[in-house]
Each structure stands twice: as C-alpha cells, then as structure tokens.
Amino acid sequence: MHHTRRSVLKGAWALGALATAVAAGLLSPARALAAWNKGAFEAKNIADAMKSVGVSNAEESKAIEIRAPEIAENGAVVPIDITSNIPGTTSISVFIEKNPFPYTGTFDFSQGAVPYVHLRVKIGESSPVRVVATAAGKHYTTAKEVKVTIGGCGG
C-alpha cells in the first residue's frame, strides 16, 4: 500500500521535473532527443571539441567550400558561407580553432534542405576555420585561415 503510493509520488515528481526542464528551456519537445551538446561547446581545444561532437577520422576533402574573408577587419562579425558538394551531406559543423571555445555549431539538413549555410561569427584572433561535413556516417573536413585585425571577443 505504502509502496504503491510512494512509486506514484516518485512518478509524479519525475514528470514534474521533466515539465520544469521543458518550461526552463532545457528541453524543447522537438529537440529533446538531441540536446544541445554542452560538453562539446565547453571544450577549450578543437581536439576535445571534435571528440565530443563524435567526429573521428575525418578525411580531408576539397568538396567542401568555405567562403570567408582572408582578412576580417572586424572580428565581431565575420561572414562565412559553407557549401558541401559531398553527396548525401546531412550536417555541417564549424570550429574556430583559436577561439576560447572552438566549437561554434552544427547545422543539420533534411527533407530537401541543401547542404549550404551562411552564418556570421566572432573570431577572437587570426585562426583557421575548420568545417566538418557528415555524409552517410562518414566525416570530411577542410579549413580556411581567417586573419583578424580587431578581435571579436570581449569588448
């Protein structure tokens, strides 16, 4: 009797915690299964960041195009265009090697989305921008150096 009551209470508490997490924005229903990868985003070097994202044995590829300025006058806003010409590309990840936290993001493409993305980023000091494209579970990578005259982190 008591046992039953306790498990009911436990269950209610768990549900409540989940609802609180959803309300607090820790989990959005659509992304509940693929939560924001805190470990990867907090990694301080690119090797750890890549490992946390699950990238290993990335093969160098010329089929990934990175369009970014060679010299960015303002590191606070550096425009980057990335296109993967690798058939079946489902995601593109970006790492700015010399930023305090190199992992900048992952973009996933499905249902007709073309493996292309434009974004604008902060680059603290001159750094290679490394891109990893994933297609059929395999990883491909290339990098482009961006020189920065005024850093984009801090104030």
Add this chain to the structure above:
Amino acid sequence: MAEPMKIRATLQGDVADVRVLMAHPMETGQRKDAAGKLVPLHFIQTITAQLNGRTVFTADVSQAVSRNPVFAFKVKGAKVGDKLSITWQDNTGDKRTDEVVIRAGS
C-alpha cells in the same frame, strides 16, 4: 519578449532561398559592462526551421555567433505559398517563432 525575426524566403527555380535576422545580444560572458562587471552569457542555442510543418533545417550554436545573428539556408522542392517557420531558443529559455510565406523570386 524578444523582437520579431526578419525572414525573407524567395523561390529561385525550385529552391527556396531563406535569410533570417534574429534580434539577440549573443553575449559571450566575457564582455564587461561600463561598470567593469562581466555581462553574463546570453545566447541563442538552438534554431529549427520547418517548411509546411516538416523540419528541414536545425542548428545548435555557441556564443561565437555574432550579435543579431544572420543565417541563410536553402530548401529544394519548395513552392510559392509554402509556409516557412523558424524558432530559436536561448540559454535562458527565452524563445521566439516567426512564420512567413515563400514568395516568388525576381
């Protein structure tokens, strides 16, 4: 409540060209205010775009994305009149969704 996004979605052939501007400070947690105090981390973490209710593009990003973020992406097989909605959510749980209708390109 966050400011509305500016979304432009135009059709070029059968590919929708989507461009979005989000109003967000994207604080890195490293910047100091006028009083010399660190401004806490405040940044968009996730973005989801849906075409007629189907998820086509998602992004998980860090505070290294510039203030008032701009993103562009392309979706093949879209038609004029299709509904495109974009949602972002930040590290404080704040979120915003805006929707536009895909227009014919010039």
